[in-house]
Amino acid sequence: MKRRERMLRDLDQDIRAHIEAETQDNIARGMSPDEARRAAMLKFGNVSRVTEDTREVWSLIWLEQLLQDLRYGLRMIWKFPGFTLVAVLTLALGIGANTAIFSVVYAVLLRPLPYHDASQLIVMNETTPRVGTVSVSYLNFLDWRKQSTAFAQMATVHQVGFNLTGVARPEVIRGLAVSPEFLSMLGVAPLRGRDFTAQEGNAGTEPVLMLSYEMWQSHFGSDPNAVGKTMSLDGRPFTIVGVLPPRFRWLDKLDVIEPLGVLLTNNADIMERANRGESVVVGRLAPGIGLAQARAEMDGIAARLAREYPAANDGYGVEYAPVRDAFVGDSRPAILILFGAVLFVLLIACANVANLFLARGATRTREIALRFAFGASRGRIVRQMLAESFILAILGGALGLAFAEGGIHAMARWIPSGMLSGTEVNLNGAVFTFVAALVIVAAFAFGLVPAVHSSKADVQSDLKEAGRTSSASAAQRRLGGALAVAEISLALILLTGAGLMMQSLYRLRAVDPGFRTERVLTLSLSLPSQQYSTDPAILNFWQRALDGVRALPGVEIAAVGTAVPLGGDHWRTDIVLEGMAELRPGDYPHPDMHIVSSDYWRTLGIPLVRGRWFTAADDEKAPKVGIINALMAQRLFAGSDPVGKRFVVGHRAKKENWITIVGVAADTKLYGLENPARLEVYLPFRQAPFGDMNLILKSSVAPAALTSAVREVIDTIDNDEPIAATSTMEQLVSDSVATRRVTLVLLGLFSGLALLLAAIGIYGVISYSVAQRTQEIGIRVALGAQRSSLMSMILKQGLRTALLGVGIGLAAALGLTQLLKSLLFGIGATDPLTFISVAVTLLCVALAASYLPARRAMRVDPLTALKYE
Amino acid sequence: MSTKDYKERIELLQGTLDLLILRTLRLGPTHGHAIAKGIEFSSDSVLQVEQGSLYPALHRLIKRGWISVEDGTSENNRRAKFYRLTAKGKRQLVVETSKWNKLAGAIAQVLRPAGQESES
Numbered sequence: 001m002k003r004r005e006r007m008l009r010d011l012d013q014d015i016r017a018h019i020e021a022e023t024q025d026n027i028a029r030g031m032s033p034d035e036a037r038r039a040a041m042l043k044f045g046n047v048s049r050v051t052e053d054t055r056e057v058w059s060l061i062w063l064e065q066l067l068q069d070l071r072y073g074l075r076m077i078w079k080f081p082g083f084t085l086v087a088v089l090t091l092a093l094g095i096g097a098n099t100a101i102f103s104v105v106y107a108v109l110l111r112p113l114p115y116h117d118a119s120q121l122i123v124m125n126e127t128t129p130r131v132g133t134v135s136v137s138y139l140n141f142l143d144w145r146k147q148s149t150a151f152a153q154m155a156t157v158h159q160v161g162f163n164l165t166g167v168a169r170p171e172v173i174r175g176l177a178v179s180p181e182f183l184s185m186l187g188v189a190p191l192r193g194r195d196f197t198a199q200e201g202n203a204g205t206e207p208v209l210m211l212s213y214e215m216w217q218s219h220f221g222s223d224p225n226a227v228g229k230t231m232s233l234d235g236r237p238f239t240i241v242g243v244l245p246p247r248f249r250w251l252d253k254l255d256v257i258e259p260l261g262v263l264l265t266n267n268a269d270i271m272e273r274a275n276r277g278e279s280v281v282v283g284r285l286a287p288g289i290g291l292a293q294a295r296a297e298m299d300g301i302a303a304r305l306a307r308e309y310p311a312a313n314d315g316y317g318v319e320y321a322p323v324r325d326a327f328v329g330d331s332r333p334a335i336l337i338l339f340g341a342v343l344f345v346l347l348i349a350c351a352n353v354a355n356l357f358l359a360r361g362a363t364r365t366r367e368i369a370l371r372f373a374f375g376a377s378r379g380r381i382v383r384q385m386l387a388e389s390f391i392l393a394i395l396g397g398a399l400g401l402a403f404a405e406g407g408i409h410a411m412a413r414w415i416p417s418g419m420l421s422g423t424e425v426n427l428n429g430a431v432f433t434f435v436a437a438l439v440i441v442a443a444f445a446f447g448l449v450p451a452v453h454s455s456k457a458d459v460q461s462d463l464k465e466a467g468r469t470s471s472a473s474a475a476q477r478r479l480g481g482a483l484a485v486a487e488i489s490l491a492l493i494l495l496t497g498a499g500l501m502m503q504s505l506y507r508l509r510a511v512d513p514g515f516r517t518e519r520v521l522t523l524s525l526s527l528p529s530q531q532y533s534t535d536p537a538i539l540n541f542w543q544r545a546l547d548g549v550r551a552l553p554g555v556e557i558a559a560v561g562t563a564v565p566l567g568g569d570h571w572r573t574d575i576v577l578e579g580m581a582e583l584r585p586g587d588y589p590h591p592d593m594h595i596v597s598s599d600y601w602r603t604l605g606i607p608l609v610r611g612r613w614f615t616a617a618d619d620e621k622a623p624k625v626g627i628i629n630a631l632m633a634q635r636l637f638a639g640s641d642p643v644g645k646r647f648v649v650g651h652r653a654k655k656e657n658w659i660t661i662v663g664v665a666a667d668t669k670l671y672g673l674e675n676p677a678r679l680e681v682y683l684p685f686r687q688a689p690f691g692d693m694n695l696i697l698k699s700s701v702a703p704a705a706l707t708s709a710v711r712e713v714i715d716t717i718d719n720d721e722p723i724a725a726t727s728t729m730e731q732l733v734s735d736s737v738a739t740r741r742v743t744l745v746l747l748g749l750f751s752g753l754a755l756l757l758a759a760i761g762i763y764g765v766i767s768y769s770v771a772q773r774t775q776e777i778g779i780r781v782a783l784g785a786q787r788s789s790l791m792s793m794i795l796k797q798g799l800r801t802a803l804l805g806v807g808i809g810l811a812a813a814l815g816l817t818q819l820l821k822s823l824l825f826g827i828g829a830t831d832p833l834t835f836i837s838v839a840v841t842l843l844c845v846a847l848a849a850s851y852l853p854a855r856r857a858m859r860v861d862p863l864t865a866l867k868y869e
Numbered sequence: 870m871s872t873k874d875y876k877e878r879i880e881l882l883q884g885t886l887d888l889l890i891l892r893t894l895r896l897g898p899t900h901g902h903a904i905a906k907g908i909e910f911s912s913d914s915v916l917q918v919e920q921g922s923l924y925p926a927l928h929r930l931i932k933r934g935w936i937s938v939e940d941g942t943s944e945n946n947r948r949a950k951f952y953r954l955t956a957k958g959k960r961q962l963v964v965e966t967s968k969w970n971k972l973a974g975a976i977a978q979v980l981r982p983a984g985q986e987s988e989s
Contacts, residue, residue, distance in 0.1 A: 014901060044920045057928040057929045
């Protein structure tokens with residue numbers, strides 16, 4: 001800039017000196033001074049133009065041209081409001097959908113986890129072929145930590161739950177019991193107070209805890225003096241030693257963290273090697289060590305431990321997951337599929353807008369030709385049209401952001417939190433960057449092709465004929481047709497995916513879960529072992545709860561049970577049948593164990609296959625009895641009647657604990673509708689008192705309305721006892737298919753959008769082609785063509801485009817639906833019926849979209865058409 | 870005529886003037902008027918430069934770094950801008966000259982038999 005000013009400052013003087021010199025020369029040649037000056041001026045030319053041209057040499061020409069292009073673009077956008085509205089709206093839908101889904105992708109898959117160098121953190125579980133993923137035995141963890149060199153640090157993380165007592169409304173608190181080095185290993189420092197000390201990892205330590213930031217806010221009003229106060233959990237006073245930073249999160253939602261020593265103090269059984277509670281191990285890889293190396297070393301350690309302690313470890317291996325994968329779980333495919341789907345929608349939107357541009361480019365051919373004639377370069381014309389696309393894309397992006405903002409709020413309420421792995425979805429810097437990138441890419445995607453295409457215009461013929469019948473417009477029609485073909489194939493792929501998902505969900509919901517869900521309410525309660533330390537105390541509580549709930553108006557039948565189908569956690573253990581040969585440790589039957597009251601099956605509508613249900617007589621004084629499910633009867637007692645046979649729970653159990661089978665219940669889908677039934681054993685609650693149970697009741701009224709009445713019943717028994725979770729059975733079933741449902745609804749929404757856009761695309765292309773061929777059609781009519789044959793000519797054109805698109809789409813869909821496989825149920829990824837019906841749907845839509853322009857073609861008046869030129 | 874030819878014609882004219890300026894400055898630094906006169910003189914007045922168009926060209930050359938500018942005094946004692954060929958400009962002059970010679974030769978070759986051939 002400096003240089004430019006310096007150069008131009010002396011220009012006038014330089015020019016004056018020049019003219020003066022020329023004048024002197026002329027005088028020397030013998031002219032009069034006046035004549036000499038006039039001749040000099042004449043020879044120099046237009047001084048102001050020269051000045052202007054020289055200035056231009058120094059100006060930032062591209063910037064000025066850019067501003068010019070933008071101004072021009074704005075004028076064009078203003079001049080064609082209909083075009084602008086359709087284009088911006090189309091783009092906004094495409095960009096909005098992408099933004100909303102990308103915000104989910106970012107939140108779940110990309111947002112940095114709140115740990116130092118999270119990529120080095122590995123979450124480990126144990127695994128056994130019979131059960132799959134299980135928790136890590138504490139003693140195994142200690143050996144891993146001692147022997148592993150691949151991990152610089154290792155911590156164990158146990159899930160714990162407490163009843164918060166001594167407050168107006170008791171509640172259930174979720175927590176973790178962790179090795180003292182857990183937080184420092186993650187690179188997390190407490191916001192307030194101190195971290196746990198090494199001593200606090202050992203049994204016998206004083207009960208202390210750290211609050212989550214949210215807990216600190218909600219229960220202590222962010223009191224800066226909360227550290228040092230006490231909190232009564234399960235009736236025990238815990239000293240608060242710290243507060244976790246905001247946004248700290250772990251695999252499960254948590255309210256408090258306690259050091260492992262506190263857990264060890266009250267749970268001596270953790271020190272048994274075969275005890276696998278609810279825990280994972282997390283380790284930080286040593287510098288320079290990759291997961292593969294660590295895995296090799298750990299597998300060796302696990303194999304040694306299996307040889308050393310076969311009773312506890314035979315058949316057990318280790319499972320590794322980078323902490324990110326542990327967070328994301330199995331929602332990754334659904335999220336990525338949705339992301340792919342919205343990208344398709346955006347592509348279709350871009351193709352549509354490109355088509356609009358092409359069609360309008362045709363009406364502007366003459367204008368562009370004129371600009372060429374006036375010396376504009378092709379690059380300049382392309383730039384100018386791109387400037388226009390950019391303005392449209394930016395408008396579309398802005399409106400799309402507004403759509404996304406609304407969409408995110410709707411989604412956040414509606415997507416199951418498990419699918420989001422506990423993170424918050426919002427518009428943030430990363431999302432804005434993504435939108436900016438989308439706008440740029442979209443502007444090029446829909447702007448470049450038409451721009452380059454228009455710039456190839458042939459000046460002479462375009463000026464003469466305005467391109468109406470020139471070859472350029474035929475090429476334009478071809479390009480438009482190709483874009484429509486692409487739109488149809490993309491829409492077909494999306495529709496096929498949505499169709500497959502819809503049928504999967506339908507078939508899944510049609511699966512007989514083995515239990516009835518209508519008007520069934522479940523409430524989960526957990527009796528703290530301090531207050532309920534004896535079996536009679538536990539039995540007393542449950543009996544009184546059952547009696548109280550049964551007496552409530554509206555309750556038809558009620559039961560207690562350790563497990564609710566689809567409810568999540570279940571207790572499994574080995575059993576030994578009477579007369580069974582000694583087996584290898586991993587080979588014993590390993591059924592789910594349910595402890596239930598006698599009305600459990602009737603409440604849930606599970607049918608009796610053989611034998612009898614439990615009765616009130618099956619109490620603590622009666623002989624021990626059990627009920628098994630049909631699958632177990634078939635697997636373990638093939639051919640013979642299991643009723644009357646005996647088994648024991650666990651292998652080392654004393655033989656006086658023989659349990660006699662008295663009945664067989666039908667199978668239930670405990671672990672989700674898509675999963676096969678498993679072995680199940682039911683024990684009467686009076687013979688196996690247990691503190692953590694669910695109240696299950698069937699009502700004659702809307703079940704949710706009973707919650708507060710049940711709460712009052714529990715209060716009269718123990719007003720320090722919280723109800724952890726309340727849910728209707730229908731809700732549980734619905735939640736169990738939530739990820740699928742959300743994926744389906746979004747996919748359905750996107751494919752509907754795609755279908756609509758593709759229909760508009762075909763309509764646009766055919767309309768444009770009819771408009772272009774008005775004259776030709778007029779001649780045909782004048783020559784006596786049947787109007788119906790004109791109609792079919794146009795419809796055929798639409799059909800050809802659609803058929804090509806459907807063909808390409810089907811081929812692509814055959815490959816792409818394979819990606820959906822993990823989300824499908826009861827239907828193949830290449831289900832022919834779905835493919836055929838989607839193809840037919842698209843062809844019908846394409847025909848309908850071509851029908852309107854075809855009718856217009858039919859009504860062409862030959863006189864008007866021929867006069868048109 | 871297509872746009873391509875049209876564009877190239879403009880560039881050709883521009884480039885030629887640049888070449889002539891560089892060639893004139895090869896003899897030593899001088900001011901604008903002298904450059905114009907020099908071009909006329911050395912082409913036996915065949916090439917009449919519209920003298921004004923010299924200035925955008927001079928500034929374009931400055932911007933490219935092929936010539937530099939300094940204050941000086943003209944032969945009749947007036948203050949004037951003196952333009953001087955830079956080292957970069959000298960190299961460019963060699964390149965441009967050879968390009969021009971090639972072009973001129975090629976055009977001459979094309980033109981020689983052209984008059985005799987029939988149009989197709």
